[in-house]
Amino acid sequence: MSHELARRRFLGLGAALAGAGVLSACGNAGVPGVSTRVHPAPKHATPVSGGRITYLNEKLIDGYQQQATGSWHVAQVWNQIVERLFYYDADGKFRPHLATAFTENDARTEFGLTIRQGVTFSNGERLDAAAVAANLNLLGKGDKQRGIVRSAYFPTGYDTAEAVGDYEVRIRLAKPFGDFIQKLGAWTTVGIVAPATVAASLRDQSDLGKISGTGPFVVESWLPGKEVVLRRRDDYAWPRADAQHEGPARLERVTVQQVIEPSLRAGSLESGQVDIVHYVQPVEEPFVAAGFQLIAPTFFGSVWGLQLRLTAPYLDDIRVRQALTHGIDRREILTTNYPSGAWTEAKSTFNDVVPGTLDLREKFAYDPDLAGRLLDEAGWTGRDHDGYRVRDGAQLSFLIYPSVYITTSQADLQLIAQQWKKIGVRLVIESSDFSTYNAVTAQPNVPLYENHWLAGSPTEMWRWWHSSQGNQFKKPGAELDDLLDRLAQAKSEQTRTEASKAVQRYVIDNAYYIPVHEFRQTWGAADRLRDLRVDGLGLISFYDAWLDA
Numbered sequence: 001m002s003h004e005l006a007r008r009r010f011l012g013l014g015a016a017l018a019g020a021g022v023l024s025a026c027g028n029a030g031v032p033g034v035s036t037r038v039h040p041a042p043k044h045a046t047p048v049s050g051g052r053i054t055y056l057n058e059k060l061i062d063g064y065q066q067q068a069t070g071s072w073h074v075a076q077v078w079n080q081i082v083e084r085l086f087y088y089d090a091d092g093k094f095r096p097h098l099a100t101a102f103t104e105n106d107a108r109t110e111f112g113l114t115i116r117q118g119v120t121f122s123n124g125e126r127l128d129a130a131a132v133a134a135n136l137n138l139l140g141k142g143d144k145q146r147g148i149v150r151s152a153y154f155p156t157g158y159d160t161a162e163a164v165g166d167y168e169v170r171i172r173l174a175k176p177f178g179d180f181i182q183k184l185g186a187w188t189t190v191g192i193v194a195p196a197t198v199a200a201s202l203r204d205q206s207d208l209g210k211i212s213g214t215g216p217f218v219v220e221s222w223l224p225g226k227e228v229v230l231r232r233r234d235d236y237a238w239p240r241a242d243a244q245h246e247g248p249a250r251l252e253r254v255t256v257q258q259v260i261e262p263s264l265r266a267g268s269l270e271s272g273q274v275d276i277v278h279y280v281q282p283v284e285e286p287f288v289a290a291g292f293q294l295i296a297p298t299f300f301g302s303v304w305g306l307q308l309r310l311t312a313p314y315l316d317d318i319r320v321r322q323a324l325t326h327g328i329d330r331r332e333i334l335t336t337n338y339p340s341g342a343w344t345e346a347k348s349t350f351n352d353v354v355p356g357t358l359d360l361r362e363k364f365a366y367d368p369d370l371a372g373r374l375l376d377e378a379g380w381t382g383r384d385h386d387g388y389r390v391r392d393g394a395q396l397s398f399l400i401y402p403s404v405y406i407t408t409s410q411a412d413l414q415l416i417a418q419q420w421k422k423i424g425v426r427l428v429i430e431s432s433d434f435s436t437y438n439a440v441t442a443q444p445n446v447p448l449y450e451n452h453w454l455a456g457s458p459t460e461m462w463r464w465w466h467s468s469q470g471n472q473f474k475k476p477g478a479e480l481d482d483l484l485d486r487l488a489q490a491k492s493e494q495t496r497t498e499a500s501k502a503v504q505r506y507v508i509d510n511a512y513y514i515p516v517h518e519f520r521q522t523w524g525a526a527d528r529l530r531d532l533r534v535d536g537l538g539l540i541s542f543y544d545a546w547l548d549a
Contacts, residue, residue: 045530047245051547052253053275053529056265058407059434060258062224063206066189067139067151071405072521072538075188076278077256079539080230081122082193082213085113085132086185088300088456088536089242092353094185097240098127098192098214108176108491113169119238121194123212129163134198136161136171139190147202153183153190155488156468178490179457186456188539214238216249216543230254230542243544244531250546262407269524275547276525276532278540279407285340288524295523296342298353299538301454303346304412306400306514307464311474312447314396319378321511323371324398325364327423328416330516337411338517346515348504349451349461356458356497360508364515371423380424389424397426400448404437409450412516444474452519454537458500462488465507473512480506 059073066078085099098119103112119127140158142150150158157175164170173180184190194212197205204210208222216239217230232249239246257274259265265277266284269292280288280296288294308315308324315321330345350357375381380389380396389396402409410429417427427448432440441449449472453460462484464470473480483503490496507513521538531544 045548047250047531047546048549049250049546050252051250052255053251053545053547054255054257054273056259056268056274056277057256058258058260058265058279060225060228060256061434064208064211065148065202065205066191066193067142067149068206070152070187070189073405076540077228078188078191079215080217080254080542081211081215081219082188082191083215084185084188084191086181087240088185089240090533090535092300092536094182095241098132099184102181104181106491108178108180108489109173111171111180113171115167115169116238117167119214120235121212121214122218122233123194123196125194125196125212127192127214129165129167129169131195132169132192133161133163134195135192136169138198148205151189152463152470153186155180155183176489176491178488178492178496179459182457187454187537217254220253226258228256230256239543242533242535245544249543251542254542266524269526272526275529276523278523280522280524282338282340282343282408284524285342285522289340293525293527293529293532295525295532295534296520297534297538298351298518298520299454300354300456300536301351301519301538302349302451302460303351303515303517304408304450304452304519305346305349305516307449307451307472308512308514309444309447309449309474310476310512311444312398313445315447317378318511319374320380320396323374323378323423324420324425325511325514326367326371326374327420327425328514328516329366329419331366332419333412333415334517336415337408343520344518346517348515349507349513350455350458351518354455354458355493356500358501358504360504363508368423375424383424387421387424388426395426396424397428398447399428399430400450401430401432401437401441401446403450403452404432404434406452451513456537458496459488461500461503476512
């Protein structure tokens with residue numbers, strides 16, 4: 001079965017997403033001046049070339065080997081220098097870029113790609129089928145000898161890719177995976193880099209200054225953990241179809257600096273020292289919207305919520321899990337921590353723009369009386385001197401580590417701790433840092449783990465929760481695995497959507513997952529910085545951006 005991109009099934013997905021509200025007005029009703037996707041120039045303004053901007057990011061990591069990374073901080077820089085075979089535009093349409101067409105067999109075990117011609121990497125190497133096949137094989141299998149891991153976004157049944165012509169690639173999977181093609185555009189960590197970069201050591205692949213991509217910017221200098229200076233590539237000539245111009249980027253340079261403290265980022269924007277900041281705090285959103293651009297799009301991703309570890313003490317009892325679910329007052333969290341009105345309650349596991357997202361709010365609605373009865377039934381009837389429930393001398397207490405990847409985590413968890421105390425449950429919040437977070441939160445006895453991931457397709461639930469994959473519940477069981485296998489192996493959008501709905505119902509009916517609120521990426525930008533764009537995956541682009549004098 002052959003598909004030209006203009007005619008293929010993913011355009012149906014894009015239409016569904018647009019209809020689901022990618023540019024949702026209701027999500028921004030309370031915030032004047034919020035842009036969900038782009039800040040266009042006035043009709044009379046003419047874009048100009050040149051100029052330099054400073055962009056404050058919360059975190060700049062020390063190593064950029066792409067399979068070993070995956071944070072939003074990395075993505076916003078990586079997206080300027082490395083491109084993907086496919087991408088999601090701001091309207092939710094899945095589009096071609098470095099690939100122009102694809103084929104797939106009925107079993108969804110063999111795929112073909114046609115590669116765009118006339119593209120080069122920043123080191124001068126040509127983009128062709130051999131280069132793409134080398135990238136896919138490293139992404140799909142990794143390289144143990146070099147210490148390079150495989151991409152978590154690729155299915156475990158990945159077999160091999162080979163060039164079958166100068167610009168034709170054949171891909172084989174050992175097991176069916178219905179939306180494999182979508183995985184080639186699902187996140188920045190499936191980007192295509194130069195053959196020399198693919199062949200490099202782990203150390204050199206981790207060195208951002210040695211990465212050669214096809215993007216509109218190149219790395220001029222890099223101070224790990226401090227600053228990245230991006231310079232436009234003068235010979236760039238293959239922009240994505242959603243771009244507003246052709247040729248090189250308009251901005252001459254983008255200096256990205258690490259500033260961890262949110263108030264310092266906002267203060268620098270207010271004083272005019274910088275042009276754009278990432279992660280505007282919710283309490284700062286009304287101020288930013290009043291005097292600057294507030295860019296706060298929803299995107300293809302999960303809501304912010306809590307995954308429950310069934311291997312941790314007390315969480316093997318569904319009554320306890322359900323009590324925790326009904327003990328969270330989501331409206332209070334939004335009113336207290338997100339006063340701008342741009343943030344909305346979770347309906348299920350995904351942001352509402354993802355096709356097939358159900359409205360299951362009645363299953364996890366705030367009901368402290370019900371939560372109390374459930375805990376009583378579970379035998380947690382005693383109370384200690386602090387008011388927390390006890391049973392057989394043990395306190396009903398749970399530990400969580402706030403995410404180091406988002407800045408709203410701590411405030412949300414602190415309010416949940418107050419809400420759970422009302423039903424007699426203690427939430428212990430302990431800190432970690434970027435170097436330890438992934439290790440400490442992966443332990444089976446850590447009962448709660450935050451979820452706020454990108455989801456280019458519903459099969460991300462298979463990657464998160466299947467016992468052969470991320471297995472975040474740690475002990476989900478054969479029934480959930482079967483539902484997730486059906487999701488991963490679905491051969492059509494309709495069957496994939498229905499399988500997704502079944503998984504959503506299962507994890508919420510069984511209180512494996514507690515949805516709280518939808519998750520957004522936020523930026524504040526000076527009004528003079530025009531034509532900033534954010535795609536359907538919540539990734540900002542500086543390609544069209546320019547400075548209005």
